[in-house]
Amino acid sequence: MLDSASEILRLQASGEASAVEIIKRSIEQIEASQDKINAYTCVNAELAIRDAETVDVKRKSGQPLGKLAGVPVAVKDILCTTDMPTTCSSKMLENFMAPYDATVVRRLREEDAILVGKTNMDEFAMGGSTETSAFGVTRNPWDNNRTPGGSSGGAAACVASGTVPLSLGSDTGGSIRQPAAFCGVTGLKPTYGRVSRYGLVAFASSLDQVGPIAWSVEDVAVLTDVISGFEPRDSTSLNQEPPCLSSVLQSNDLRGLKIGILEDALNSEGIEPSIRQSVIDAAETFKQAGAEIVEIQLPHSEHYVPTYYVIAPSEASSNLSRYDGAHYGHRSAKVDGDLLASLGPLAATYCKSRSEGFGTEVKRRIMIGTYALSEGYADQYYNQALKVRRLIKSDYDAAFSQVDLLLGPTTPTTAFPLGERLDNPLQMYLVDLFTVGANLAGIPAISLPAGLNSSGLPIGIQLQAPALQESRLIFAGSAYQAMTDFHKLRPDNFSF
Amino acid sequence: MTHSDEHSTETIIGLEVHVQLKTETKLFCGCSTAFGGPPNTQVCPVCLGHPGALPVINAHAIELSIRAGLAINCSIPPMTKWDRKQYFYPDLPKGYQISQFDLPICAEGHLEIPAVSEDDPTRRIGIIRAHLEEDAGKSMHDEASGQCDSRIDLNRCGTPLLEIVSYPDLRSSHEAKAYLDELKLRMTHLGISDCEMQEGSLRVDANVNLHLKANGKKIATPIVEIKNMNSFRAVEHAIDYEVDRQYDLWEETGKTIEEESKTTRGWDDTTGKTFLQREKEESADYRYFPDPDLLPIRISQERVDEIRATLGELPGETLERLQQQHRIKAYDAEVIVNQGREFISFFEEVATACDDGKRASSWFQQDVLRTMNDQQLSVSQFPINGQQLGLLLRKVSSGELDNSRARDVFQFMLTNDGEVDSAIQSLGIASVGTDELEGLCQNLLESNPQIVEDYRNGKQQAVGSLIGQAKKKNPNANPKAVRETLIKLIQTM
Numbered sequence: 001m002l003d004s005a006s007e008i009l010r011l012q013a014s015g016e017a018s019a020v021e022i023i024k025r026s027i028e029q030i031e032a033s034q035d036k037i038n039a040y041t042c043v044n045a046e047l048a049i050r051d052a053e054t055v056d057v058k059r060k061s062g063q064p065l066g067k068l069a070g071v072p073v074a075v076k077d078i079l080c081t082t083d084m085p086t087t088c089s090s091k092m093l094e095n096f097m098a099p100y101d102a103t104v105v106r107r108l109r110e111e112d113a114i115l116v117g118k119t120n121m122d123e124f125a126m127g128g129s130t131e132t133s134a135f136g137v138t139r140n141p142w143d144n145n146r147t148p149g150g151s152s153g154g155a156a157a158c159v160a161s162g163t164v165p166l167s168l169g170s171d172t173g174g175s176i177r178q179p180a181a182f183c184g185v186t187g188l189k190p191t192y193g194r195v196s197r198y199g200l201v202a203f204a205s206s207l208d209q210v211g212p213i214a215w216s217v218e219d220v221a222v223l224t225d226v227i228s229g230f231e232p233r234d235s236t237s238l239n240q241e242p243p244c245l246s247s248v249l250q251s252n253d254l255r256g257l258k259i260g261i262l263e264d265a266l267n268s269e270g271i272e273p274s275i276r277q278s279v280i281d282a283a284e285t286f287k288q289a290g291a292e293i294v295e296i297q298l299p300h301s302e303h304y305v306p307t308y309y310v311i312a313p314s315e316a317s318s319n320l321s322r323y324d325g326a327h328y329g330h331r332s333a334k335v336d337g338d339l340l341a342s343l344g345p346l347a348a349t350y351c352k353s354r355s356e357g358f359g360t361e362v363k364r365r366i367m368i369g370t371y372a373l374s375e376g377y378a379d380q381y382y383n384q385a386l387k388v389r390r391l392i393k394s395d396y397d398a399a400f401s402q403v404d405l406l407l408g409p410t411t412p413t414t415a416f417p418l419g420e421r422l423d424n425p426l427q428m429y430l431v432d433l434f435t436v437g438a439n440l441a442g443i444p445a446i447s448l449p450a451g452l453n454s455s456g457l458p459i460g461i462q463l464q465a466p467a468l469q470e471s472r473l474i475f476a477g478s479a480y481q482a483m484t485d486f487h488k489l490r491p492d493n494f495s496f
Numbered sequence: 497m498t499h500s501d502e503h504s505t506e507t508i509i510g511l512e513v514h515v516q517l518k519t520e521t522k523l524f525c526g527c528s529t530a531f532g533g534p535p536n537t538q539v540c541p542v543c544l545g546h547p548g549a550l551p552v553i554n555a556h557a558i559e560l561s562i563r564a565g566l567a568i569n570c571s572i573p574p575m576t577k578w579d580r581k582q583y584f585y586p587d588l589p590k591g592y593q594i595s596q597f598d599l600p601i602c603a604e605g606h607l608e609i610p611a612v613s614e615d616d617p618t619r620r621i622g623i624i625r626a627h628l629e630e631d632a633g634k635s636m637h638d639e640a641s642g643q644c645d646s647r648i649d650l651n652r653c654g655t656p657l658l659e660i661v662s663y664p665d666l667r668s669s670h671e672a673k674a675y676l677d678e679l680k681l682r683m684t685h686l687g688i689s690d691c692e693m694q695e696g697s698l699r700v701d702a703n704v705n706l707h708l709k710a711n712g713k714k715i716a717t718p719i720v721e722i723k724n725m726n727s728f729r730a731v732e733h734a735i736d737y738e739v740d741r742q743y744d745l746w747e748e749t750g751k752t753i754e755e756e757s758k759t760t761r762g763w764d765d766t767t768g769k770t771f772l773q774r775e776k777e778e779s780a781d782y783r784y785f786p787d788p789d790l791l792p793i794r795i796s797q798e799r800v801d802e803i804r805a806t807l808g809e810l811p812g813e814t815l816e817r818l819q820q821q822h823r824i825k826a827y828d829a830e831v832i833v834n835q836g837r838e839f840i841s842f843f844e845e846v847a848t849a850c851d852d853g854k855r856a857s858s859w860f861q862q863d864v865l866r867t868m869n870d871q872q873l874s875v876s877q878f879p880i881n882g883q884q885l886g887l888l889l890r891k892v893s894s895g896e897l898d899n900s901r902a903r904d905v906f907q908f909m910l911t912n913d914g915e916v917d918s919a920i921q922s923l924g925i926a927s928v929g930t931d932e933l934e935g936l937c938q939n940l941l942e943s944n945p946q947i948v949e950d951y952r953n954g955k956q957q958a959v960g961s962l963i964g965q966a967k968k969k970n971p972n973a974n975p976k977a978v979r980e981t982l983i984k985l986i987q988t989m
Contacts, residue, residue: 079548080547080548086547086548088547093547096547098541098546098547098548099541099546100541100546100549102548197548197550198548198549198550199548199549200548201547201548202547202548202789204788205788205789206788232552233550233552234550234552235550235551235552235553235789235790235791236788236789236791314785315785315788317783318580318582318591318592318783318785320591321582321584321590321591321592322545322547322589322590322591324584324586324591326586326589326648327544327545327586327589328546346586347584350584370783373582373783373785374781374783375781375783378783378785382785
């Protein structure tokens, strides 16, 4: 039952299970898997049970209940919560307690969802394997020697290991979709501005977006409905009423839908043959449902990753300036010696605190971003990247003038072994090859489980839609899941 | 300013003025902008730069900025945007200041300053731009404790500042002062800023250097930016000091602008000197880039026109009108205009009510202003309303009250109910009847035959001393009426 929010809601409604029973079950499952998987940075057992009791009381007394009443939910440790630390998996914020709930967290609570814990991630969401976390790696539930992907590795692994049916991740360059693909679950990155970023600790503000992870498109739709919508505290939030995604679930009729298959992505160097085949098979499935399949190109796709790796670190270098040890977070206790002598107490404290508080990958990106924004280099790098970003948007505009959806792989490979790419940043950055485009263009995209490769590792396919057209993703994605059973595959050794 | 015969010297000054906009709340959050609260009590996750917090623009700050721009003849471009200016300092909790780099809210403008001396014409000082930005917090360094104990107050962090940058068009400290006076007048007059230097709601940095002609060659001295000036007078003094210092330095070293980059010097009010703060302007790289948390703002011509329509009279126009309409002198009109809009309308109400602009003006320059200053009153707190004050002055004009009696009434009104008639009654001021007055004068003349003699011999001022005596005997006696009665009686004697 811990693999379906709708099942949990049904069990409570019918009286077969109480919220407390469900939450206890969730916490048991976390305790059973945490040593092996390490999906969580913090578990909130006591408070979660108390919140579940409240839900049960409400239900008994006939009070109105929220859309996710009694459903255990985990949120990525990049979302501010008042009752658990918000660490971004960084030593810098190890014990940081936010003074407010992120808007998405507030919306979850308003719908009576139960927050059971915060999930592990790459430090400040920088990475594709959850290996840059200051609090240990998260392991892939399908193969514990492999990465769950990243940066929302914990958010995907906590669902794939049966601890919660729903979780929230954040996606700056693929950080929801790539781990969802690696862990055999469904993950959606909404349109930029669809979900409030208030309380989402910023990595790259113009790219970041909060989104749901679950096994099924159905559950993803429910969670997206809860977190979406305009909020005045985020100036980039879109003042548009989001459609109810739960009501666009489809069975198998996709007549009239035109899907473009990204040929270049399928033929790109280094793509795993089984992934390529899964996309081709998916196209066939969509065709059977009545969709029209055409080949399509995104002409500038080779520039997507380089563009992303200028813009995202540039914004990050600025966003992470606030972690200086002066106001909150890690401050070095021992500022002395040559550093103190050469820089003076203030700069030495900054220098030491940031050196100690940040990990290697974060430092690397701060350095890249600082360089890219520096006088004399900004035109070559940052400003140039902004120009290319406009070209990327026009790539998508052109594609969507011909088709309703784009179909392709989510990742070039399935989950890779832990440690394999940690010392090779450029290899690591390639995991974002097919996902960064949606962030740069600000459009929604979903990763759907599409089977296992010969080693038993999950494969993900990606659908991308024009801005604000999440409903198309849900429409086609739910049809796909109605016609396939890939989203019902579970790793061994877990009870759900 | 000429230092010696063979060199002609021209002083070149450009001013950067920060004015704090008079908004209730900060530029990007809902915290109060009130001055003087206990440290760190007017803060929230947004202005504290907490993780995940996001800025939202204060629409009132945009409106006031446009207002300010229009007041100094700036064009208002159709689009403006936000940029991050990045540097580390403990009073800047985000590690960047949200400011405006290449698309400021106000573009090119100018300010006319009145002629400094009679030989000079009115001068037009160019304004490069005015941009909106958030203020930083305040660092307080307690060096006396011996431990370099530093404290940070973030109450001010995020308050809206408009930075108005002039061209280097100013040629003397007097002109700089005149420019600041005019700027402050417009900003306060239009309700844009309080412009209180002591509270930091107006701050001035001055860029100063000299253009010299030496042996037929044109030379410029290195530019110095002067900071820490806490009054307009300090700005004048600092510029004067700097002009002399730069000239002496040039004579000593011959260093020109090409040989030395800009330095920053602080002004010390107690020593009356500038002192070196930053040797070489380390070409600080602020790594400006557009703030991705904020959207660019489009400002339509209609919006600008709407705001322009609410500007009302600019101070210069009011000055003209007061002189025309109420027939008062330029200097007097200036004193009134300098006091701000509330004061002006108070004056106009009184001037209209008593139908005597000159009298109203003289009372406002003296009695009203003195009372406001002494008792620290704002116009709205003034105990006498315009109608009643007008009524009082009308009684003076009509001769019903003399000035000194009117002042007694005025004082009484200040501390009581502000009503003219009840004040007059309470003070027992009654108009003196003709018979009573004649009797009084008759007595005086009889006991002072010498004065009658003197008057008859052409010393008309001789009766003056009797007026004083008459007032002693009956304080209600109107001096004008006493004089007339005395003369009438002498002529009929």
